[in-house]
Amino acid sequence: MDKLINWITELNRSNHTGFALLTVITMVALGAFIAGLIELIFSALGISWDRSSKE
């Protein structure tokens, strides 16, 4: 973990475009992954929150 944080800090210092790309890709990928995971959990539990269930 410390090695990863050090690498991110170093990238932030040495390559700003690379750090910017890493930031966007990490956040977007993580967001999409969590959104997908939550949908999977909901469907496994049989909970539906689609438009048909909207009041």
Next chain:
Amino acid sequence: MEIYLPIAGVTIMAWKLVLLGFTVGVIGGFFGVGGAFIVTPALNVFGFPMAYAIGTDMAHVAGKSIIATVKHKKLGNVDMKLALVMIMFTCSGIELGARTIMWLERIGKIATVVRIVYMVFLFGVGLFMLYEYYQMTRQSSMHKATEPGMSGLARKLQNIHLPPMITLRTSGIVISLWVIGGVALFTGFFAGFLGVGGGFIRMPALMYLIGCPTTVAVGTDLFEVMVTGAYGAFTYAAKARVELVAAVVMLSGAAIGAQFGTIATKYVKGLTIRLYFAATMLLAGVSVIFKQISSQYQDIYSSTLNNWIRVTSGLTGKQAVREWIWMNKPLVKSWMAKQSETMQAAYKMEKVWNDFSGYLMLGVACVLSGIIILRMVQGIVLECGKRRKYQSPGGTM
């Protein structure tokens, strides 16, 4: 667990970031906003320099808004056609707003003008929505008035038949492309001018100017926040102003919060969403007033301090001086201890009012997200009760 964030140079308890992410996630999913007006002052209170607070907020918004948008899309709240048309014009508006800021910076009136516009906007929108809420509730009982009708201004704008006309099925309206463009340009301009994502400007604009139903305004706005958040994260990271580890930790809380906030829109009436939004805008306005008071105290000592830094370090640029202050806090404190009592008192008061501003928004975020979750739980319990009644042999529904 305490974590050290080397980019911003801050040590913080991880739970604080998770809690902040969670509360802003709830509010973001519920109102369709990024929540910069809460996260930025809160991170600043936690010790983040302002530029890092904005950049880190932008990065976490990029991830969080995807989660909330996916959920709103499933609920049928995202008008994709409207969102895509708006994005094109919003970008031009942001550019115009940013250029106006550059011009104000050249004539040296930037901070006060931006803060005054911000206050006028927050109080204006907040008071108007509050007035509308009480008008609606006076006209009919709350049980009947769940979603207010279309505003008079939106009706007038929809009557402008300037081709090409666009049919927005999700919003249930037909409107000229140029009207959408004008509204997006206007909201984009203010987003660029105030240096914010613009969710809290676009959400009311979608309701009162375009005529979208409240939940569609929330969902469609979130789609735009997703795009502007990703762009903002890129530009701030390219300027080395994003604390990526903090953004990831915040996202873990925001992911759960955004689910709650989005699901709550299913159970809370459109009119009530507007009431909560109005209250949040008014409190955000009060927070900006605190910030303005803080900056007036700063004005008392800042020029003397900046001159001393320029002589000591040889730095000239405003940004460089600001960073030097951040990196050399003990030196600044010892210099301040040798100054007059007036300057020392101003230095203390600046911090006090700045903290008031941050804690107010942090408090608003905690209380509001608590209320939203409570309303969601009430809605689910009520729905389960209805289902049980329907499924029981003697059920009448």
